[in-house]
Amino acid sequence: MILNQAGTRRFKAYTSKHLDELLRRAGLDDGERLKVRAVATVLPFRTNAYVVDELIDWSAAPDDPMYRLVFPQADMLPEADVARLADLLKAEAPNVEIQAEANKVRAQLNPHPAGQKELNVPRIGEEPVPGMQHKYPETVLFFPKQGQTCHAYCTYCFRWAQFVGDADLKFASDDIGQLVAYLRQHPEVTSVLITGGDAMIMGEPVIRRYLEPLLELEQLESIRIGTKALAYWPQRFVSDPDADATLGLFEEVVRAGKNLAFMAHFSHPRELESPLVESAVRRILGSGATIRTQAPLIRSINDEPVVWSAMWRRQHRMGMIPYYMFVERDTGPQDYFAVPLGRAYEIFRDAYASVSGLCRTVRGPSMSATPGKVCVDGVTEIAGQWVFVLHLIQARDPALVGRPFFAHYDPSAVWLTDLRPAFADVFPFQAAPARV
DSSP states (O other), X not given: OOBOTTSOBOOOEEEGXXXXXXXXXXXXXXXXXXXXXXXXXXXXXXXXXXXXXXXXXXXXTTSOHHHHHHSOOTTSSOHHHHHHHHHHHHTTOOHHHHHHHHHHHHHTSOSSOTTTTTTSOOEETTEEOTTEEEEETTEEEEOBGXXXXXXXXXXXXXXXXXXXXXXXXXXXXXXXXXXXXXXXXXXXXXXXXXXXXXXGGSOHHHHHHHHGGGGGOXXXXXXXXXXXXXXXXXXXXXXXXXXXXXXXXXXXXXXXXXXXEEEEEOOSXXXXXXXXXXXHHHHHHHTTOEEEEEEEEOXXXXXXXXXXXXXXXXXXXXXXXXXXXXXXXXXXXXXXXXXXXXXXXXXXXXXXXTSOGGGTTOEEEEEEOXXXXXXXXXXXXXXXXEEEEEEEEEESSGGGXXXXXXXXXXXXXXXXXXXXXXXXXXXXXXXXXXXX
16 A cells, blocks of 8 residues: 555545456456446446445455445446446447447436436526536535545445536536626525535645635625545545645634535445544544535445434534435436335434434435425325325425425335325425526
8 A cells, every 4th residue: 555654545546447356356256247347337436445445344245335335236227238338348349339338328317317407507697607506595506626526436426427527417617706706696695515526535725716715705604515535535634635734724714704514425334433534523623614414325235224323323422413314316326226215214213213312413314306305204194095294304495495295105106206296286396496
């Protein structure tokens, strides 16, 4: 392993060119490895030495949950698609031919769910603003150009389209001036989420260039940073060359009167076990920032109540705030990872019931769907009908937030579009949503 002068591990990425070698460690035979490589022509693969050496239990692979979290699986895509791509790889077809076939498969995977391209892109005058999304009145998402990759990619990631090298599928901007101009025109915006990718892939000088102009905006109450770095590369806040400078920047944000909130993704309790993670969390909290934790519920990785209750309890002990359990979004290999909504509710309910009130800051299971964040509150019988009880935690139309509504119970439903209204002809949000 490469070491820096301080004796700490330097970042080393593994990409698709290393995939076959790594798959051998999981005990996959030639045919199985070929199928996985075929899937990796469609969906992105990237991991790093910390994940490979510290988080994955190779003696349990390929069933180990951390292995499944970052390595493609042969059956994540339709069998016929995988077979066609595997044949092209085996025949050593030209890369342009392989990518053309991969693009056909990607087009079937709903690369931009929840109206990201059609409804969420803001405008200045008549011109769309690149690298931004504005779905809810008070919150703007910004995608910094240099932050559109991650220390490692999750196999379930709903932002997978950002990482496949197709400019038409990517949100990104390096124009912080345009973001500031848009915010000045929209005083209702009180929070900016820096997202990706992962903002913490950027070095301190680059992050500073994006954050400093925001500190001058009185309207902003909070700046959020969406990141998986605490799980996949905690060294970013402990031993990386600019770790101290980064924490100093966080302190400047807090001194400017902004709530700096880390939206940290932890998908499994093992990601919390390293002393490096504990040190990174202490240092971030010491800067005055807060850390809120979230992750989707994923079949074969964290689909048991004990997994979630263990995560929430440990996160609470470390000073983090459990925030969201999400439902796997309707994009990419959703069919492979999705948990039926009825089972998702049971997992959330049983985990929630086994933790103290201080952990019950968490919300879910929540679907980040086109109308907003739809929470499954329960399954019950009303007037002789079994129904899902639902409400909108957040909505394009703020008037809908918090209003309960009902859907016919369907044991196979995995997403909002699988549901039918109960006791009404339409759901409350089914009038055409207004553009923000």
